[in-house]
Structure formats: structure tokens, C-alpha cells
Amino acid sequence: MADKAADKAAEKAAPDSARRSERARRAILDAALELIGEMGYPRLTIEAIAARAGVGKQTIYRWWPSKAAVLLDAFTAQGETPQGETPQGETPEGGEPALPDTGDLEADLKLVLRGAVDQMNAPAYDLPARALTAEGLVNPELGAHFVARVLEPGLRLLAERLRAAQDAGQIGRDVDPDVVVELVCGPLTHRWLLRTHPLSHDYADAVVDTALRGILKK
Amino acid sequence: MADKAADKAAEKAAPDSARRSERARRAILDAALELIGEMGYPRLTIEAIAARAGVGKQTIYRWWPSKAAVLLDAFTAQGETPQGETPQGETPEGGEPALPDTGDLEADLKLVLRGAVDQMNAPAYDLPARALTAEGLVNPELGAHFVARVLEPGLRLLAERLRAAQDAGQIGRDVDPDVVVELVCGPLTHRWLLRTHPLSHDYADAVVDTALRGILKK
Amino acid sequence: MADKAADKAAEKAAPDSARRSERARRAILDAALELIGEMGYPRLTIEAIAARAGVGKQTIYRWWPSKAAVLLDAFTAQGETPQGETPQGETPEGGEPALPDTGDLEADLKLVLRGAVDQMNAPAYDLPARALTAEGLVNPELGAHFVARVLEPGLRLLAERLRAAQDAGQIGRDVDPDVVVELVCGPLTHRWLLRTHPLSHDYADAVVDTALRGILKK
Amino acid sequence: MADKAADKAAEKAAPDSARRSERARRAILDAALELIGEMGYPRLTIEAIAARAGVGKQTIYRWWPSKAAVLLDAFTAQGETPQGETPQGETPEGGEPALPDTGDLEADLKLVLRGAVDQMNAPAYDLPARALTAEGLVNPELGAHFVARVLEPGLRLLAERLRAAQDAGQIGRDVDPDVVVELVCGPLTHRWLLRTHPLSHDYADAVVDTALRGILKK
DNA sequence: ACTTAAACGAGACGGTACGTCGAGTCTTACC
DNA sequence: GGTAAGACTCGACGTACCGTCTCGTTTAAGT
Missing domain, CATH: 1.10.357.10 (Tetracycline Repressor, domain 2)
Structure with missing residues (x-):
């Protein structure tokens, strides 16, 4: 002990x-x-x-x-200025960083994800973050540190923003915000890391649209 | 010359x-x-x-x-029997592999993704696939080969199954099947690679539910 | 200045x-x-x-x-009690150290050289003295200090004892005591350092005998 | 075994x-x-x-x-042309190397030892031989190899020359040639390694004279 | 007795060389 | 000509000590 x-x-x-x-x-x-x-x-x-x-x-x-x-x-x-996977919104001096909350979840998410896309496309972020991700894949201890210090903060902000939307009645109580976080981040990360397709603002928008409004016809 | x-x-x-x-x-x-x-x-x-x-x-x-x-x-x-990211459905000898299509998209997706989860949790798949993913992150040429030979086949099957559902009128024409593929695969891959949370059948189900039915209240 | x-x-x-x-x-x-x-x-x-x-x-x-x-x-x-290469004889407190002088040069030399042999065979002398000699071989400055502080005093005593014998008429005027000192110390040091043969009392005696009485038949 | x-x-x-x-x-x-x-x-x-x-x-x-x-x-x-401590005499092609034997032991020894002195004073011999000796002092295994491969051959030749003199009746049967070898080589090596005095032809001559003819008055 | 500057213990620092590992190339002998 | 074997050059590894350089902390001389 x-x-x-x-x-x-x-x-x-x-x-x-x-x-x-x-x-x-x-x-x-x-x-x-x-x-x-x-x-x-x-x-x-x-x-x-x-x-x-x-x-x-x-x-x-x-x-x-x-x-x-x-x-x-x-x-x-x-x-x-340590950065998370997604950029914090305003960081009013001394205050907690938080994502923008205009009341319009869709618009806010698109803004944030477009920012994340820009970051992932910037070499100064891409090179080290990609290398650390790769190392973490194969070295669990480092991977855990990377996730906790680089990724978690951004993911947590996103979850908070979603909970706020849920409190505002925009999202049903049966939806788990943590699942939603991964539903929007997962696809972006997938494209970023695997380079299956170009990672663009349009794609960020498409992910938000599809995720928010569902796939099956109502 | x-x-x-x-x-x-x-x-x-x-x-x-x-x-x-x-x-x-x-x-x-x-x-x-x-x-x-x-x-x-x-x-x-x-x-x-x-x-x-x-x-x-x-x-x-x-x-x-x-x-x-x-x-x-x-x-x-x-x-x-080279495998992709997601397991093929039946591979009737000589025929093209295809995903199950019972007409119930939700059930079929859950079946397939649960299989993928099992695979990712099996060391014989996890160790080499994870290593190759890591190497590919940092070595674009190898990454491209890995994606093309290991991942693409599975993703293509998924996209076909979704197009079938679209043809059957279960999915609106305004939804891009390719985006949907990443919407369900991205989150699983995210958890698999980054180990943010346990990768379980329940999670696969939750991803399918949330993705298919949307997040915003109708 | x-x-x-x-x-x-x-x-x-x-x-x-x-x-x-x-x-x-x-x-x-x-x-x-x-x-x-x-x-x-x-x-x-x-x-x-x-x-x-x-x-x-x-x-x-x-x-x-x-x-x-x-x-x-x-x-x-x-x-x-700093020691030279050869052990001092009696060191009457306060007095100058000197080698034994019984009048019998051969016996006195054997006594002294046997003592030197014992010392060279004792690890507490051998290890540091050998190390310092080795270092001195390759580092002239240190070698000079080592010779002056460790070896010279003993050699000087030997030379004095030989000069006394010369004064007593036991040694011809044509013999250089300094050469004699090296003639008896050289072989012992040779065996000690190079380990060509065991370093024993018998060897010390043989060296004294051969050196004192000459090699060529008279 | x-x-x-x-x-x-x-x-x-x-x-x-x-x-x-x-x-x-x-x-x-x-x-x-x-x-x-x-x-x-x-x-x-x-x-x-x-x-x-x-x-x-x-x-x-x-x-x-x-x-x-x-x-x-x-x-x-x-x-x-590996060299020993003392220079070989003539090496008539194909034959065994041997020291000069003019019948005059004293002259032959002086010739050989003067050669050894010259060698020890030549940097191309001095530097490596001194370094190896130093290393050998402190590393018995290497020391044994050095002695066997570099020193022994020369010493053996000297011993043979002395045995020839003994057979010719120039040296008494009570004298051990191996002791004589060390009696003449020891002092030279002593001066060479410890730099107590200059290593000259005169010194080589003095050593031979003193060793051969004895120290005590007859 | 108080001050104060130097010696002290500790150990981090910029370096050099160690002895080992593995990469990728080259050579030899075999089939 | 492909192969098993393995010696080769090369570069990096992670470690050990080197000798220098701060850091507080004694400690002993000179006020």
C-alpha cells in the first residue's frame, strides 16, 4: 500500500x-x-x-x-497550451474550458468537429499525435497516458455539451451521451488514422447530420 | 522504351x-x-x-x-482465409461472400458487428491487426495496403448490405451508405484501438441502435 | 613576480x-x-x-x-607506515631506517630479499603496487611519483648496505653498487610483475648466490 | 574432458x-x-x-x-616478423632462429642486450610493448599470453645460448641458466619499464660484466 | 559568539565510450 | 539461380563513468 x-x-x-x-x-x-x-x-x-x-x-x-x-x-x-483531440471552445481566462453552446446542437457540433478536422490536417498536430497513437496501439501503458492526457479532455467536453442538450430536452433520455460522443468522433478518427478518404469539413457535417437525425426512415 | x-x-x-x-x-x-x-x-x-x-x-x-x-x-x-475487419457472412463455396440479409437491417448489423467485436477481442486477430494498423499510421504506403487488403473487403460488404436496404426503401435516398458504414465501424474501431472502454456486444448493439434511429428527438 | x-x-x-x-x-x-x-x-x-x-x-x-x-x-x-619495495630493517623509533648489517653481505641480502618476496606475494601489497606500476608504465608522471615514493627508499637502503660492504672491502672498487642493486632487484621484480615463474624464497637465494659469486668460472 | x-x-x-x-x-x-x-x-x-x-x-x-x-x-x-623481448640473431631462411655464438659469451651477450636496449628505446616497440605489459600486470590472462608470445621466445634463445656455454665448460654446472637469463634481463626490463635511469648500451655492458664476473671479491 | 567563506554531501549535467542488437548487404557453398 | 548460413558495415541502443557544475549544509577562522 x-x-x-x-x-x-x-x-x-x-x-x-x-x-x-x-x-x-x-x-x-x-x-x-x-x-x-x-x-x-x-x-x-x-x-x-x-x-x-x-x-x-x-x-x-x-x-x-x-x-x-x-x-x-x-x-x-x-x-x-496542451490541446485535446478536439479544440476547446472559449477558454475565458481562469475559467473551465467549454464547448460553444448556442442552443443549436447541430451547429455547435459541426463547428467543433470542423475545428478538429482542421487540427488533424495540420502537420504540427498530425505528426506527433499520429505517432503517439501508433505507439499507444502497441504499448498499452503509453496508450493509456495518451488517451488520458490528450484525448479524454476533449471527449469529456463533448459529453458535457451533449448532456446540456439532453437537459434542454433536445435529446431523449434513452440516448447515452457517451455513445454519441464516440458516434461522432469514431468516424472522424477512423478517417484521420486510416486515411480511407479525405478528411474534410463536408465529411464532418455529414457525420453530424447522419448521426443526429438517424438512418432509418421514420 | x-x-x-x-x-x-x-x-x-x-x-x-x-x-x-x-x-x-x-x-x-x-x-x-x-x-x-x-x-x-x-x-x-x-x-x-x-x-x-x-x-x-x-x-x-x-x-x-x-x-x-x-x-x-x-x-x-x-x-x-484472409479476413477483413468485419467477418464475411456465409461464403458459399465459389460464390461471392455477402453479409446476411434477413430483411431486418438492425438485426443483421448487430449480428455482423458482434462478430467483429469477437474478432477484435481474439488475440490471434488483435495482435497482428493492431500491429499492422500502428505501422500503417506512420507508414502511409503500408497503411494503404493494409486498408485495401484487410479492411476494405469487409467495409465494402457492409456498404452493399446498406445499399440493399436503401433499395428496399428502409433508408432514405438522402443518406450516404458510405457515411453510415463509417458511422458504425468508426466507434468500434475507436474503442478497439484506443481501449477507452471495454469492447462488448452491448456496445455494438448500442452503436447500431443510436446510429440507425438518430439522436435528436423527432 | x-x-x-x-x-x-x-x-x-x-x-x-x-x-x-x-x-x-x-x-x-x-x-x-x-x-x-x-x-x-x-x-x-x-x-x-x-x-x-x-x-x-x-x-x-x-x-x-x-x-x-x-x-x-x-x-x-x-x-x-609507508612501505617501499623492500622492507626496511629495524626502524628504531625516531631513527633512520637501515638494512641489517651483520657483516655477512650474502646472508643480509637474502634476508631482505626474502622479505621483499613475502611482501610481493601478499595481496595487500601486490594489488595496489601492481596497479600503480601498471599505471606508471603508461603514465610517466605518475610512474615517477610511484618510483620516488615507493621504490626509491628501499633501493637506496640497499645501495647503502652495498656501499658499506664495499667500504669493508668485501666488494671491489670496480663494482658499481647501483648496478648491483638492480642486478638483484631486477630479477625479483621481473618475476613478480610478469609471473614467468613462482616467486619464492629459493629464487631470492638463487639470485643472491648467482649475482654475488658470478657466472663465469674463475 | x-x-x-x-x-x-x-x-x-x-x-x-x-x-x-x-x-x-x-x-x-x-x-x-x-x-x-x-x-x-x-x-x-x-x-x-x-x-x-x-x-x-x-x-x-x-x-x-x-x-x-x-x-x-x-x-x-x-x-x-613477430619480435620477442630480445632480438633474434640471424634467422637463416627456414632455420630456427638462434643467438650469435662466437665462443665469447660475454661479447655475444653484450651484442644481444645492446640490441634489446635499442628496441626498447624505439617507440614502435616501446609504446605497444609497454602498454601490453601494463595491461598484463593487471589482467593475468592477457599477461600470460603476452609473456608466452612476445617474451618467452627471446628468453628461450638466451637460455639456449647459455646452455651452450655451459656445455663448452665456460659456466659451472652449479649455475642454473634460467636464473642467469633473468639476472641479465631483469635489470634491463626494470630500467625500461620503471625509467629509474637511462637505458643505454653502457648499462647493458655493465650488467653483463657484473653478472658474469660476480660481485664479491674472489 | 557571530559571521562568513570555503569545504563538504549530494547528484544533475554535457560528454565519451562501452558492449550489444538488429538492419540491410554481401559472400560462400550447396542443391 | 534460389537458398541457408552468417560475416560484414552501419547506426542506435541503454549503461557506466568521466570531470564539471550547482545546490544547500556543515564547519572552522577571523573577527
């Missing part, structure tokens, strides 16, 4: 994070993002990151267990 | 597939599938495959460009 | 030996001797010495330029 | 020396000798040897266990 942390520490003398060099940390994260843009994830190496950052390899190994972990931190810390 | 073929040959003396050893081919594919089960994709190496198959490394490099390509072939050739 | 000291200080702020921690010094020297016995010279590291001594690495680097220098001090300060 | 070799082989799949690349072997040995001259033994690294030789590090590790072993081979194979 309380020993668990102690055990972990006993494994390999945990470094003292108070003495950590912020300069080195920033240089490493920046280098990782630069390099993934220049050579792609598979050819990204810890040695290259260290060299670009002007840092000893050990300084990377001291604080991260793998290049994927470095990249996850780099991606998350990007510009000090 | 008549030299075009010669040029190609000059690039890398194309091997003569007529003389290819079927014994070696099978041994390599079998070894790849065995080893991915034993050590996982990231630790799978071409050297290990060659050793396990009792084959020289060059024999692998002669016929495949990467370990992912070997695995794709191994996965595809599995039991001589 | 008065600046000479200042220059030196400017080079690398010479530490103030008045404030030096005797506790740390002893701990370092002890740790060095312990560790060379446990893991041998090549695997002896400054980090290990610091850890064993409970001392910061900088405390070692402040006072010694290399692990060999530490070991040389450790060896020299051993038990506060 | 006959299994001993098999056991050793079982430890780590012994490489097939029939397929060994002679080109790589020569390049490695040459590079080792070049580099020890350029930077000295302590700063000689396997990586540098590999780089200079245009060879993968693995090719070195495949055939040698340490940089010292490489150097020993390099030194031994030098110009295809």
Missing part, C-alpha cells in the same frame, strides 16, 4: 526533480517536436534528440522511459 | 518468383505469426523470423521490404 | 588545505584500498570510491587528479 | 573463422598500431580503431575480447 511508492523508488534511485534543469527539459521537448517534423517518428532517435537539444543522452533517460514518452510530454506541453 | 523493364531489373535484379520456395514462404509467414504472439510487434525482428523459420535473412529481404510487409502477408494468408 | 601565486590561483582556485577534512581524506584512502581488493584496479572507479567513502565526487577531484593518484596516496599512507 | 571446448563454444556461438575477412583483420591491426602511436594506449578506444579501420565495431568484438587483445595481435603480427 504505502510501500508501493517506496518500492518503485527502490527499483532505481529516483532522481531529484527539484534539481531538474528546466533549460534542458525545454530543449529536449523542442528538439523532439522539431525532429519529428524533419524525419518522421520511426527515424526519430533519442540520440538525435539529445544532439539537437545539446544535452547528454543520460539526461533524457533520467527523466523519460522512451522516445514516445518524450514526445507525449513535448506534444502536451506544446506552447504551454 | 523497351528498356523500362530492363531499368527496373537493373535497379535490383528482380527475383524470379517461379523458382520461389513455397516451403520457405510458409515457414516465414508461420514464424512471423508465432513470434508476434510470443514477444509482441515491437520486439519482433527479421532475424528472429529467419531463425525460427530456418531460413536465411536474405530470403526474407528478397521477397518482402520490411517486417510489416511480412506480417501483412502472414496475416492475410492466415489459414488461407 | 608576486603574481605567480595569483596566477596559479587563477588557473584553478587552489583549495585551502588548512580547512581540509581529515575525516574525508581517511575515508577516501580507506575506500580506495578496500575497493581495489574487491574489484581490482581496472574496475575501480572514482564514483565507487566516493560512494563507499560517503563523500562527494568533488571532494576527490579537489585533492587528487586521478584515481591512480588517490591509490598512490592510499598505498603510501597505509597504516601510517 | 573433450567437452570443454564444446562448452566454450556453446557459451556464445563461436564465429566461423573460415569466413573471416582478411581485409578487415589487417585494417584493424594496422589501425591499432597507428592509433597507439598517435594518442597513447589509455586514450586508444575500440571505436577509434573501428573508425580508422573502416570496420564495424562488431567485427572487432567478434574476434577479440578487448582492445588489449587486438593490440597484442597487432604487435605480434607486425610486418609478419
Whole structure:
């Protein structure tokens, strides 16, 4: 129980994070993002990151267990504005981020999903996010971190917006908002990752339309 | 020019597939599938495959460009019954495979998607398919092959079944069957790959229900 | 110039030996001797010495330029009774150490060389002395210190004893005592270092006999 | 047991020396000798040897266990004329090497030892031989190889020459030629390795004189 | 006794080299 | 000419120590 942390520490003398060099940390994260843009994830190496950052390899190994972990931190810390899968709406300073709520669910969803599409099409998001997703597929521990830190926040906002619509009586009580979240995100993610078809605003609109209004004739 | 073929040959003396050893081919594919089960994709190496198959490394490099390509072939050739993302319905010998069509679209979809869920939960499918998906995310060429050979066939069948329903007047003309295919497959794939929640028959049912009948109150 | 000291200080702020921690010094020297016995010279590291001594690495680097220098001090300060290559004879407290002089040169030499043989066969002498010799072979500066502090004193005593014999008329004036010293020490050192044959009392006796009485028939 | 070799082989799949690349072997040995001259033994690294030789590090590790072993081979194979501690006399083609035997032992010994002195003073011999001696002091296994392959042959020749003198009645039967060998080589080696005094032809002569004619007055 | 500057323990840092692994190519002997 | 075997060059791995550089914390000299 309380020993668990102690055990972990006993494994390999945990470094003292108070003495950590912020300069080195920033240089490493920046280098990782630069390099993934220049050579792609598979050819990204810890040695290259260290060299670009002007840092000893050990300084990377001291604080991260793998290049994927470095990249996850780099991606998350990007510009000090960590982004989720879907962009938050307004982030009124100090307040909780929330999705737009104009009362028109369809319009709001389309707005948000079009934003997500733009993000997925932007190399600065696509490259690292795609690499981290790929790594996570095959490495469950990293995958869990990626989902929790990158994806969950956006999905949670979406679920909240849907619950608001449900409270407003726009959605029946028999519909599970969490299922709806996946119903609209799943298809976008599918296209983004698998590249089966172009990922466009039109597609985002079509998904929202089809999902919201149903498929079977009434 | 008549030299075009010669040029190609000059690039890398194309091997003569007529003389290819079927014994070696099978041994390599079998070894790849065995080893991915034993050590996982990231630790799978071409050297290990060659050793396990009792084959020289060059024999692998002669016929495949990467370990992912070997695995794709191994996965595809599995039991001589290459499978797509969703299981085919009956495959009456000699005939085209097709999804069940009882006239009840909802029931048919649930049947098919439950089968897909079972498959995704089976390690013999999950491990290689997940590895190939991951590789494909980051390696577009391989990704395209994977989609075309593994995923597309299943998706096409689904689209056909939906078009049949449309022809039967169960689905409006304003709905695009291709979008519907992704609307039901996207969420399943999302859960399968990202492990956000358990992937169960109940979830498959919920996706079908929600997608078919719509979200907004009528 | 008065600046000479200042220059030196400017080079690398010479530490103030008045404030030096005797506790740390002893701990370092002890740790060095312990560790060379446990893991041998090549695997002896400054980090290990610091850890064993409970001392910061900088405390070692402040006072010694290399692990060999530490070991040389450790060896020299051993038990506060620094030993030369050959054991001193009686060390009447306060007096100069001198070799035994019974008037019988042959017997005296055998006694002294047998003592040297015993020392070379004792791990507590062999390990550090051998390591320092090895280091000195390849690092002339350290080698000079090692010879001056460890070997020379013993050799000088031997030379004095021989000069006494010469004064007593036992040795001809045409013989150079310094050559004789090497004539008896060389062979012992040869066997000790190169391990060509066992280093025994009998060998010491044989060397003395052969050297003193000559090789050619008279 | 006959299994001993098999056991050793079982430890780590012994490489097939029939397929060994002679080109790589020569390049490695040459590079080792070049580099020890350029930077000295302590700063000689396997990586540098590999780089200079245009060879993968693995090719070195495949055939040698340490940089010292490489150097020993390099030194031994030098110009295809491996040299011992003392220079061979004439090596009439095809015949056994032997020391000069003019009937005058003293003159012959001086000739040989002056040659040895010259060799020890030549950097091409001094650097590698000194480094290997140093390594051998601290690594008994390597030391044994060094002695057997580099030193022993020369010492054996010297012993044979002395036995010839003994057979000719120039040396008494009570004198052990092996002790005499060390009596003359020991002092030279002592000066060579420890740099206590300059190593000159005069010293070689003095050693021979003193050793042959004895120290005590007759 | 109080101040204060240097030595101290600790250990993070930028580096170099280690010894290993696997990639992909090349060579040899066999069929 | 395809194959099994495996040596080759190359690049990266993750680790070990190097010697330097902060960090507080003693600690001993000089007020």
C-alpha cells in the first residue's frame, strides 16, 4: 500500500526533480517536436534528440522511459497550451474550458468537429499525435497516458455539451451521451488514422447530420 | 522504351518468383505469426523470423521490404482465409461472400458487428491487426495496403448490405451508405484501438441502435 | 613576480588545505584500498570510491587528479607506515631506517630479499603496487611519483648496505653498487610483475648466490 | 574432458573463422598500431580503431575480447616478423632462429642486450610493448599470453645460448641458466619499464660484466 | 559568539565510450 | 539461380563513468 511508492523508488534511485534543469527539459521537448517534423517518428532517435537539444543522452533517460514518452510530454506541453483531440471552445481566462453552446446542437457540433478536422490536417498536430497513437496501439501503458492526457479532455467536453442538450430536452433520455460522443468522433478518427478518404469539413457535417437525425426512415 | 523493364531489373535484379520456395514462404509467414504472439510487434525482428523459420535473412529481404510487409502477408494468408475487419457472412463455396440479409437491417448489423467485436477481442486477430494498423499510421504506403487488403473487403460488404436496404426503401435516398458504414465501424474501431472502454456486444448493439434511429428527438 | 601565486590561483582556485577534512581524506584512502581488493584496479572507479567513502565526487577531484593518484596516496599512507619495495630493517623509533648489517653481505641480502618476496606475494601489497606500476608504465608522471615514493627508499637502503660492504672491502672498487642493486632487484621484480615463474624464497637465494659469486668460472 | 571446448563454444556461438575477412583483420591491426602511436594506449578506444579501420565495431568484438587483445595481435603480427623481448640473431631462411655464438659469451651477450636496449628505446616497440605489459600486470590472462608470445621466445634463445656455454665448460654446472637469463634481463626490463635511469648500451655492458664476473671479491 | 567563506554531501549535467542488437548487404557453398 | 548460413558495415541502443557544475549544509577562522 504505502510501500508501493517506496518500492518503485527502490527499483532505481529516483532522481531529484527539484534539481531538474528546466533549460534542458525545454530543449529536449523542442528538439523532439522539431525532429519529428524533419524525419518522421520511426527515424526519430533519442540520440538525435539529445544532439539537437545539446544535452547528454543520460539526461533524457533520467527523466523519460522512451522516445514516445518524450514526445507525449513535448506534444502536451506544446506552447504551454496542451490541446485535446478536439479544440476547446472559449477558454475565458481562469475559467473551465467549454464547448460553444448556442442552443443549436447541430451547429455547435459541426463547428467543433470542423475545428478538429482542421487540427488533424495540420502537420504540427498530425505528426506527433499520429505517432503517439501508433505507439499507444502497441504499448498499452503509453496508450493509456495518451488517451488520458490528450484525448479524454476533449471527449469529456463533448459529453458535457451533449448532456446540456439532453437537459434542454433536445435529446431523449434513452440516448447515452457517451455513445454519441464516440458516434461522432469514431468516424472522424477512423478517417484521420486510416486515411480511407479525405478528411474534410463536408465529411464532418455529414457525420453530424447522419448521426443526429438517424438512418432509418421514420 | 523497351528498356523500362530492363531499368527496373537493373535497379535490383528482380527475383524470379517461379523458382520461389513455397516451403520457405510458409515457414516465414508461420514464424512471423508465432513470434508476434510470443514477444509482441515491437520486439519482433527479421532475424528472429529467419531463425525460427530456418531460413536465411536474405530470403526474407528478397521477397518482402520490411517486417510489416511480412506480417501483412502472414496475416492475410492466415489459414488461407484472409479476413477483413468485419467477418464475411456465409461464403458459399465459389460464390461471392455477402453479409446476411434477413430483411431486418438492425438485426443483421448487430449480428455482423458482434462478430467483429469477437474478432477484435481474439488475440490471434488483435495482435497482428493492431500491429499492422500502428505501422500503417506512420507508414502511409503500408497503411494503404493494409486498408485495401484487410479492411476494405469487409467495409465494402457492409456498404452493399446498406445499399440493399436503401433499395428496399428502409433508408432514405438522402443518406450516404458510405457515411453510415463509417458511422458504425468508426466507434468500434475507436474503442478497439484506443481501449477507452471495454469492447462488448452491448456496445455494438448500442452503436447500431443510436446510429440507425438518430439522436435528436423527432 | 608576486603574481605567480595569483596566477596559479587563477588557473584553478587552489583549495585551502588548512580547512581540509581529515575525516574525508581517511575515508577516501580507506575506500580506495578496500575497493581495489574487491574489484581490482581496472574496475575501480572514482564514483565507487566516493560512494563507499560517503563523500562527494568533488571532494576527490579537489585533492587528487586521478584515481591512480588517490591509490598512490592510499598505498603510501597505509597504516601510517609507508612501505617501499623492500622492507626496511629495524626502524628504531625516531631513527633512520637501515638494512641489517651483520657483516655477512650474502646472508643480509637474502634476508631482505626474502622479505621483499613475502611482501610481493601478499595481496595487500601486490594489488595496489601492481596497479600503480601498471599505471606508471603508461603514465610517466605518475610512474615517477610511484618510483620516488615507493621504490626509491628501499633501493637506496640497499645501495647503502652495498656501499658499506664495499667500504669493508668485501666488494671491489670496480663494482658499481647501483648496478648491483638492480642486478638483484631486477630479477625479483621481473618475476613478480610478469609471473614467468613462482616467486619464492629459493629464487631470492638463487639470485643472491648467482649475482654475488658470478657466472663465469674463475 | 573433450567437452570443454564444446562448452566454450556453446557459451556464445563461436564465429566461423573460415569466413573471416582478411581485409578487415589487417585494417584493424594496422589501425591499432597507428592509433597507439598517435594518442597513447589509455586514450586508444575500440571505436577509434573501428573508425580508422573502416570496420564495424562488431567485427572487432567478434574476434577479440578487448582492445588489449587486438593490440597484442597487432604487435605480434607486425610486418609478419613477430619480435620477442630480445632480438633474434640471424634467422637463416627456414632455420630456427638462434643467438650469435662466437665462443665469447660475454661479447655475444653484450651484442644481444645492446640490441634489446635499442628496441626498447624505439617507440614502435616501446609504446605497444609497454602498454601490453601494463595491461598484463593487471589482467593475468592477457599477461600470460603476452609473456608466452612476445617474451618467452627471446628468453628461450638466451637460455639456449647459455646452455651452450655451459656445455663448452665456460659456466659451472652449479649455475642454473634460467636464473642467469633473468639476472641479465631483469635489470634491463626494470630500467625500461620503471625509467629509474637511462637505458643505454653502457648499462647493458655493465650488467653483463657484473653478472658474469660476480660481485664479491674472489 | 557571530559571521562568513570555503569545504563538504549530494547528484544533475554535457560528454565519451562501452558492449550489444538488429538492419540491410554481401559472400560462400550447396542443391 | 534460389537458398541457408552468417560475416560484414552501419547506426542506435541503454549503461557506466568521466570531470564539471550547482545546490544547500556543515564547519572552522577571523573577527
